[in-house]
Amino acid sequence: MIEINNVTAxxxxxxxxxxxxxxxxxxxxxxxxxxxxxxxxGKSTLLRxxxxxxxxxxxxxxxxxxxxxxxxxxxxxxxxxxxxxxxPIPQIRVREMVLHGRFPYLSFPRQYSRHDxxxxxxxxxxxDASELEKQYMHELSGGQRQKVYIAMALAQQTDNxxxxxxxxxxxxxxxxxxxxxxxxxxxxxxxxxAVLHDLGMAFGFADQMxxxxxxxxxxxxxxxxxxxxxxxxxxxxxxxxxxxxxSGKTFYYTRELQHE
Ligand code: ADP
Ligand code: MG
Numbered sequence: 001m002i003e004i005n006n007v008t009a010x011x012x013x014x015x016x017x018x019x020x021x022x023x024x025x026x027x028x029x030x031x032x033x034x035x036x037x038x039x040x041x042g043k044s045t046l047l048r049x050x051x052x053x054x055x056x057x058x059x060x061x062x063x064x065x066x067x068x069x070x071x072x073x074x075x076x077x078x079x080x081x082x083x084x085x086x087x088p089i090p091q092i093r094v095r096e097m098v099l100h101g102r103f104p105y106l107s108f109p110r111q112y113s114r115h116d117x118x119x120x121x122x123x124x125x126x127x128d129a130s131e132l133e134k135q136y137m138h139e140l141s142g143g144q145r146q147k148v149y150i151a152m153a154l155a156q157q158t159d160n161x162x163x164x165x166x167x168x169x170x171x172x173x174x175x176x177x178x179x180x181x182x183x184x185x186x187x188x189x190x191x192x193x194a195v196l197h198d199l200g201m202a203f204g205f206a207d208q209m210x211x212x213x214x215x216x217x218x219x220x221x222x223x224x225x226x227x228x229x230x231x232x233x234x235x236x237x238x239x240x241x242x243x244x245x246x247s248g249k250t251f252y253y254t255r256e257l258q259h260e
Contacts, residue, residue: 001191002027002050002080002160007059009049019045021215022059027193029159032186034202035195037212038236043195044085046212047162051082064159077104081153085164085195094132094140094148098123101155120155127151127181143174150181160191167196179205199240203227203252211235223252233257 009020020042027033035043048054050061052068061068063079071079081101090097101123102116124130129147137145146166153161166182167175175198183205186192196202202209203223211218211226213235219226226232232240238254245251 001029001062001064002193003060003062003065004050005060005062007046007049007061008057009045009054010057011054018057019215020049023215023217024059025210025217025220027160027191028208029191030186030189031191031207032183032205033191033193033208033210034206035193035210035212036197036199036202037218041212042215043212044164045215047082047084047164047193047195050162051080052076074104077156077158079158080160080162081156081158083149083153083161083163083166085168087149089138089145091136091138094129094135094137095120095124097137097148098152098155101152101157104156119157120151123151123155124148126154128177141174142169143171143177146170146174146178147181150178150185154185158190161185161193163192163194165195165197167198167201175201199232199236199238200251200253203240204250227252 003026005024007020007023008018010018023046035046037043045054049056063071063076098120099112099116102112102119124133127147127150129151132140132144132148137148140148167178170178179201182192182194186207206223208220208222209226210220211231218235219229219231227240227242232238237257239257241253241255243251
């Protein structure tokens, strides 16, 4: 579980302006929390601040009840895995990549053990990426690579996983596969947090949502609660439509705001 309380943060080169202003939220275990918001609303900044890559100017952040200020980097990495929005693609094999997830557990001499390698194989299996084990990262498709990054996060064996736009650049089927995987990870117990752009995906898969607008939380709640609040046109400048199929399953999709 991650808790943030009254968190304010900003960047040194724009000191007059807080990128995040007084944010409070709880990211519970066993839930997929989806963060949505227009470009520049502070989604990536929020994840970076939770990981302390950017220092909070005010407020408190807790990972599993422990204050962020009281943890060293290793302790943070043992509690929370983080997939940044932009990642360089290293020219190494998949299993070496996933082994990096074990780094926070290494002790002197810095060598991966048989136990670490077993965890890597299991993580690849859980992420449905076993068949990629011997391939090179730069030879994979975007969807395959995403599975490997998720396997790396699983190998880190953290209670919390934060992902910044994990479905960007994926074709539609792999977007669904990735969302399904995140949903499963959450169901199995982890506090799972994803920043998403696609509102249909966000509303379709989230257990709870946080809507960011200009560095503040405009609203948080279940997809149904956020939909009912009817704030999407104002925040995103598009319409959100709710519909259902014969089985009673609910779907959401966006469309242009109606013009006269
Ligand atoms: P989002 O992920 O929602 O698109 P960001 O968190 O990246 O938004 O950005 C929030 C605000 O902080 C924006 O106004 C952006 O210009 C600013 N910002 C983001 N990264 C930096 C940076 N490295 N230096 C200065 N300002 C930044
Ligand atoms: Mg971003």
